[in-house]
Amino acid sequence: MTSTNPTISAVDLFCGVGGLTHGLVRSGVNVTAGVDLDPSCRFPYEANNDAKFIERDVNELTAADVSAHLNGGDYSLLAGCAPCQPFSSYSQSGRSEKAGKDWRLVSSFGDLVAELQPDLVTMENVAQLASHSVFKRFLKSLKGYHVHWSIVECTKIGVPQSRKRLVLLASKLGDIGLDRIDGIDSPIRTVREEISDLPAIRAGEQHPADPLHTASSLSEINMQRIRASKPGGTWRDWDPELLAACHRKASGATYPSVYGRMEWDMPAPTMTTQCFGYGNGRFGHPVQDRAISLREAAMIQTFPRSYKFLPEGETVRFNGLGRLIGNAVPVRLGEVIGETFKQHVTAVESGLSSSGRLF
The missing domain is CATH 3.40.50.150 (Vaccinia Virus protein VP39)
Structure with missing residues (x-):
């Protein structure tokens, strides 16, 4: 039939x-x-x-x-x-x-x-x-x-x-x-089109209306590094005192995207299980001094903004949720x-x- x-x-x-x-x-x-x-x-x-x-x-x-x-x-x-x-x-x-x-x-x-x-x-x-x-x-x-x-x-x-x-x-x-x-x-489709309308938050902050819109904390040295980072740039743009030990090695030259910011008007890099960490790739927010939030990572994976990842009241754990989002x-x-x-x-x-x- x-x-x-x-x-x-x-x-x-x-x-x-x-x-x-x-x-x-x-x-x-x-x-x-x-x-x-x-x-x-x-x-x-x-x-x-x-x-x-x-x-x-x-x-x-x-x-x-x-x-x-x-x-x-x-x-x-x-x-x-x-x-x-x-x-x-x-x-x-x-x-x-x-x-x-x-x-x-x-x-x-x-x-x-x-x-x-x-x-x-x-x-x-x-x-x-x-x-x-x-x-x-x-x-x-x-x-x-x-x-x-x-x-x-x-x-x-x-x-x-x-x-x-x-x-x-x-x-x-x-x-x-x-x-x-x-x-x-x-x-x-660009980063701007996907996540620019989300409320601004700081590193280490969780938005009260959306527990998944939470960003990992940054140490003082990493806060200095992200402030010195340009969208689409690399750690080569930094002053020498901000360089990490891995950047000074010859092998470090092959990883220019580490500690990088995304660009508003370009696609994001591949979301990985560690996409919530500023030092894990080009996962810095284009303009805010923090790594992308878990909600932003999920939206870049094209999950709807309303997609529920945790029961109400459950603690957000970056490693667990990052793994689930990055592997999706x-x-x-x-x-x-x-x-x-x-x-x-x-x-x-x-x-x-x-x-x-x-x-």
Whole structure:
């Protein structure tokens, strides 16, 4: 039976706080459940998405655990972004296939695809994954699918940060439209457009109306450094007495963005798990003398300003929340993936209804 508005039911593996899920939902995909091992993801996932949080290790997940949640739509979608630490250029450890559990998660995702045979599959991950054999093995698990994958520069789809991600789309229905994501060229969205209307706060301060709009404290020397920092500049602009010991080493010259300020009218750098720290990259606010707040980092990841990350009254902990925000799939990327699949299944339905066969 064909439909003018075919529905997609999805399960999001490695769902985290719900970046991919929230984007898929915005596009019209019905995400019924998200799976993640981290219990701290439960509140933000369920508080912002009408989906069930399943606290499980994907390595131990069975097809039976997932299959019931894929029912209910005209088409089924299995989605996920396995933890990327072994592949990331930010990680200097665990870079071989002996890195352990995280390597196996990609294979476990592939095993579930092979067993469940959903109509649609998407995987998002760091660009470096494309050069590893584990990705080639994942592609083999997609036998019988039409597959398209590419490295997406997120600024081209409206994400206000420089972030290159591997995006894979697969369908058992046909290949029409799967490459749509490569043709999107949205206007560049800037730091100013994303966060400039947030209230000003000081380093170490929390805004009373939004606990997530809180900035880490700065030592006196770091306060002097940020006052000497220009938007888009480097520590080379400072007076010599402000230089840190690492800057004086030859290796320090290769990290000019450390202790840097963002620029208002440019995209932000890639949000990392340490994006709340002034000394961890170009995470200084463009004009205020502080690092960006956790709320600002979440908004640069394209989470809505109203997205809830903590139950009311719970203490904000920078390391924990920074990890959850930095590891998230940008919501806008999830939305584009969902839009691509929605257009794909609509085209499939049109092809079937007009000719009685698939293309």
